[in-house]
Amino acid sequence: MLCTWMFLLIVLPALFNFSFSRADTDENTATYASRQRETEWETWDLPQKQVLDSFYTLYPIYRNSHAYDTSAPSTRRMMAYYELVSQRMQRFAAQTAASRAQDIQLIRQSYRYNPAIYTQSLLNSVAHTDIADYAYFQQQTALFRKHWKSFLYSYHFNDKKFGADDYRSLPVYHPSYDPDSRQQQIKGICYLLLLATGYY
Structure with a gap:
């Protein structure tokens, strides 16, 4: 049993880290x-x-x-x-x-067979710093950037003066998180609890 946990918590994560490390970053x-x-x-x-x-x-x-x-x-x-x-x-x-x-x-x-990586991913998800939230953040900021450019271009290319009242209509970015993260967190916690109690 000890060897199994050592493999799951030490050897397997190390192998994944080695295989996904980008030497040419x-x-x-x-x-x-x-x-x-x-x-x-x-x-x-x-x-x-x-x-x-x-x-x-x-x-x-x-x-x-x-x-x-x-x-x-x-x-x-x-x-x-x-x-x-x-x-x-x-x-x-x-x-x-x-x-x-x-x-x-x-x-x-690999989450199902790599509980150490899965646990780290869940902790990152709770903090909204995991890869899913980052990808969602990139998507949302790209959409906002497009909206921002469209707003400013409408003034610039139509030779329209930007007045004090126009500040009220400036696009505003509202931070948001991956809407599926809560469901993934619950699913992951249940899986780890079952794994810890030996029911999985």
Whole structure:
């Protein structure tokens, strides 16, 4: 019995930690930073009209009589430039996100046979710091960022002045947590109790 618990609580978590450790984390970070610089330079070298066309393809509502104003006072080209860089980097980051999602799925599938990792995950879930809450947080902040940009773009690209009264209509971010976390916590606690009492 002691050997079984040692395997479940020490050996198995160590094996999982070893298999999911990313030895190339620093390399991936450096690669991402290098790719971002290259993307910024490549996008900067594009013709201004092409950059603006790319932006208006995403946001056709802002294509008006001043759509291609690239004079010194106009910041349309810069706004379009940063939007295009962001879109290109999102496509690049999606590859890493897909790989990370696969790792997370494998970890979740191991909960039944890995009580140490499951317990740690439940504690993180109670504190709202586990991978599910983080993924939900990323999703919610991405939606808010999109809402925030849409709000500001409506002023900027329509040459609308931002007045004192407009502060009342600024988008507000309301933090929230994964709505399924409570159900997962109850399920996990019941499983661990059954495991501790020898009924599982």
